[in-house]
Amino acid sequence: MPGTNLTREEAQRRASLLTVDSYGIDLDLSGAQEGGTFRSVTTVRFDSAEAGAESFIDLVAPAVHEVVLNGTVLDPAEVFADSRIALPGLLAGRNELRVVADCAYTNSGEGLHRFVDPVDQQAYLYTQFEVPDARRVFAAFEQPDLKATFQFTVKAPAGWTVVSNSPTPEPKDDLWTFEPTPRISTYITALIVGPYHAVHSTYEKDGQSVPLGIYCRPSLAEFLDADAIFEVTRQGFDWFQEKFDYAYPFAKYDQLFVPEFNAGAMENAGAVTIRDQYVFRSKVTDAAYEVRAETILHELAHMWFGDLVTMEWWNDLWLNESFATYTSIACQAYAPGSRWPHAWTTFANSMKTWAYRQDQLPSTHPIMAEIRDLDDVLVNFDGITYAKGASVLKQLVAYVGQDAFFAGVQQYFKRHAYGNTRLSDLLGALEETSGRDLRNWSRQWLETAGINVLRPEIVTDGDGVITSFAVRQEAPALPVGAKGEPTLRPHRIAVGLYSPDADGKLVRVERVELDVDGELTAVDQLVGVRRPAVVLLNDDDLSYAKVRLDEESLGYVTGHLGDFAESLPRALCWASAWDMTRDAELPARDYLELVLSGIAKESDIGVVQSLQRQAKLALDLYAAPAWQEAGLTRWTEATLAHLRAAEPGSDHQLAWARAFAATARTPEQLDLLEGLLDGTQTVEGLAVDTELRWALVQRLAAVGRFDEVEIAGEYERDRTAAGERHAATARAARPTAEAKAEAWASVVESDALPNAVQEAVIGGFVQTDQRELLEPYTAKYFDAIAGVWESRSHEMAQQVVVGLYPALQVSAETVAATDAWVASAAPGPALARLVSEARSGVERALRARAADAAAG
Numbered sequence: 001m002p003g004t005n006l007t008r009e010e011a012q013r014r015a016s017l018l019t020v021d022s023y024g025i026d027l028d029l030s031g032a033q034e035g036g037t038f039r040s041v042t043t044v045r046f047d048s049a050e051a052g053a054e055s056f057i058d059l060v061a062p063a064v065h066e067v068v069l070n071g072t073v074l075d076p077a078e079v080f081a082d083s084r085i086a087l088p089g090l091l092a093g094r095n096e097l098r099v100v101a102d103c104a105y106t107n108s109g110e111g112l113h114r115f116v117d118p119v120d121q122q123a124y125l126y127t128q129f130e131v132p133d134a135r136r137v138f139a140a141f142e143q144p145d146l147k148a149t150f151q152f153t154v155k156a157p158a159g160w161t162v163v164s165n166s167p168t169p170e171p172k173d174d175l176w177t178f179e180p181t182p183r184i185s186t187y188i189t190a191l192i193v194g195p196y197h198a199v200h201s202t203y204e205k206d207g208q209s210v211p212l213g214i215y216c217r218p219s220l221a222e223f224l225d226a227d228a229i230f231e232v233t234r235q236g237f238d239w240f241q242e243k244f245d246y247a248y249p250f251a252k253y254d255q256l257f258v259p260e261f262n263a264g265a266m267e268n269a270g271a272v273t274i275r276d277q278y279v280f281r282s283k284v285t286d287a288a289y290e291v292r293a294e295t296i297l298h299e300l301a302h303m304w305f306g307d308l309v310t311m312e313w314w315n316d317l318w319l320n321e322s323f324a325t326y327t328s329i330a331c332q333a334y335a336p337g338s339r340w341p342h343a344w345t346t347f348a349n350s351m352k353t354w355a356y357r358q359d360q361l362p363s364t365h366p367i368m369a370e371i372r373d374l375d376d377v378l379v380n381f382d383g384i385t386y387a388k389g390a391s392v393l394k395q396l397v398a399y400v401g402q403d404a405f406f407a408g409v410q411q412y413f414k415r416h417a418y419g420n421t422r423l424s425d426l427l428g429a430l431e432e433t434s435g436r437d438l439r440n441w442s443r444q445w446l447e448t449a450g451i452n453v454l455r456p457e458i459v460t461d462g463d464g465v466i467t468s469f470a471v472r473q474e475a476p477a478l479p480v481g482a483k484g485e486p487t488l489r490p491h492r493i494a495v496g497l498y499s500p501d502a503d504g505k506l507v508r509v510e511r512v513e514l515d516v517d518g519e520l521t522a523v524d525q526l527v528g529v530r531r532p533a534v535v536l537l538n539d540d541d542l543s544y545a546k547v548r549l550d551e552e553s554l555g556y557v558t559g560h561l562g563d564f565a566e567s568l569p570r571a572l573c574w575a576s577a578w579d580m581t582r583d584a585e586l587p588a589r590d591y592l593e594l595v596l597s598g599i600a601k602e603s604d605i606g607v608v609q610s611l612q613r614q615a616k617l618a619l620d621l622y623a624a625p626a627w628q629e630a631g632l633t634r635w636t637e638a639t640l641a642h643l644r645a646a647e648p649g650s651d652h653q654l655a656w657a658r659a660f661a662a663t664a665r666t667p668e669q670l671d672l673l674e675g676l677l678d679g680t681q682t683v684e685g686l687a688v689d690t691e692l693r694w695a696l697v698q699r700l701a702a703v704g705r706f707d708e709v710e711i712a713g714e715y716e717r718d719r720t721a722a723g724e725r726h727a728a729t730a731r732a733a734r735p736t737a738e739a740k741a742e743a744w745a746s747v748v749e750s751d752a753l754p755n756a757v758q759e760a761v762i763g764g765f766v767q768t769d770q771r772e773l774l775e776p777y778t779a780k781y782f783d784a785i786a787g788v789w790e791s792r793s794h795e796m797a798q799q800v801v802v803g804l805y806p807a808l809q810v811s812a813e814t815v816a817a818t819d820a821w822v823a824s825a826a827p828g829p830a831l832a833r834l835v836s837e838a839r840s841g842v843e844r845a846l847r848a849r850a851a852d853a854a855a856g
Contacts, residue, residue, distance in 0.1 A: 648685020
């Protein structure tokens, strides 16, 4: 949408001029069942440091009817353009502005999203305002450092519920009048409106009583495991309030599972919205519950870090997200009674893998990124902002000590409650409590881009005793196009020595913790120690670096990776092997053999599912084309064997059923999928429930066995929003030119689909075994994306740009076509970044394929 950008300089000028006191927001949502537009009336009171100055307020609206500034009526046609209402040189010391507008419901997950549930035909609304979308609902000074109080009054249809940041009042004549909030930023205000189902409880501790609520659509109520969600929430309250030494800062805490949500969740103050796919309709593995719990805890941590104390500008977005990520994982790992004490294993195997991948793209950037405007921040919710930042916070905790870290955090909250801060405010508090000078640490870790590699250099004598041990640190060149210089950093790491015990389990026999700094660091503590079977750098995963095994350790691990007694060292070795595969240091066929040799011994279901995804990805993208089908055949046969061998009813059985369904290819294997669907074949203990049925249907559609009749029949069994999405995926997956053309047109040539259905169509359109069918769409992609980017909202456009990039066309021609488009289209920085990241994936796949071919 033109004119919707805001630069950092504009925000700084406005913040230096204005102090915002309060908003009164009246919304008439009584017509929400029909959709269209709604009346929005905003009254904002604010001070100006300069009488007679001019400024602007933000608003995205189809129509503005009234603008009154300090009693002076302004002509909307003269002062409203694009996304701004100009406030001419009429500002006084104290100001009151009234704006009356018609704002629009959306179907993109931005602003006020409207969804109609096919089960009950009722509309359900929720707001999503991060980064700049409160302005789609009311006139706002849309930047995080202009905090204010917010008082909402909402007219809603009879029988509906309205939830906001303040406690829910009793409605009068369907009018809901909320108490003003504490001082918060615009982007964490919220409204959730509709005939939602609710479950209520309280958090009670030492005289403190916080009302708790969980909401979802009535069509999901039978699946809502509220007790489990409340249990995780209470553990979070206990742990965070102890560690932060600051009571929960809002009047109540509601968690609302909402439809068609773009992200995992959003930290609206006291009214967290969460994607309702986390209300599980079918059996899922414990890994899914662990991820949901991390999401719940992540958003709860934001109530303090982000909501109570908020970044001044979006360059410190990483600190909000990284802190919430680090503390949520730490809570899972350390809170008494936690179901997931192995949470750091999951972090090492998923979040850090994401970070390492992101940090090797041409768009890599310092953790504290340079955010020039809103376009910059909208594409910066990435693996560096979340996962690398959290990894570096874990390194900081190791560097200063956990007690000193949380003591500094406690000071930070007390000093800056309900205010805005910069990174220096947090580092200053941590320096006080730890006695460490963190300025150099910050420069090296937070203000530089790129990744380090740590390698052991070990010399032994004839008896196998270590005579020399050092850690070599490398700073590889940044990817072409990336800004900055390679940097060697200080690392606090542990070195673990592992040998087999009497039962053949690899156990740690020695651990040394030390600071690694510079190119070569001697580890004198290990001189004189007998060389073990495996030497593992960055044991316990304290630092953020790519780790390589020495030749002898790699040789042993290749045959015994599954033998580690503990899950974390296994995960670190698995992650290192995957990273080597992506870096073309380990051929894809060798990675597959490593997975097949060790996955049966892997007890951690999250790691198993990661390995399944990575093995399939290695075969699809990194395997030499001449060997690819043989590799896929071997993998598919293994998935079926593991499915049949798994304990009936277990998480492992379900994971292998899904892995098999994703890759089944022979007539006999596809017959089994059909048999599982119609009940003529069974696997003992395997419940072929709603979600698993759709996985089978989608694969059968993708290979041409199922067409519209079968897909429609399955949708009749599951006439829900999830069923609609699954059916859209299955239709787009069909291996015909007509099906692809229909899917393409619905996403690229039309903007009618809601966000979740568009995402589902894209997911079905891109099938790894349909490369030839998809090849003509490479040119169509480059013809279309500039127009899509200019005409769609950010979320909708990014789905298309990222999801439809021809990543499966692994060839020099794809790279050349990308370069030609960039040269001719001259895209802006945000679009250029997304396309360059996708291009980088093709280049990486080309290198990996060459390495795999050489190994064959």
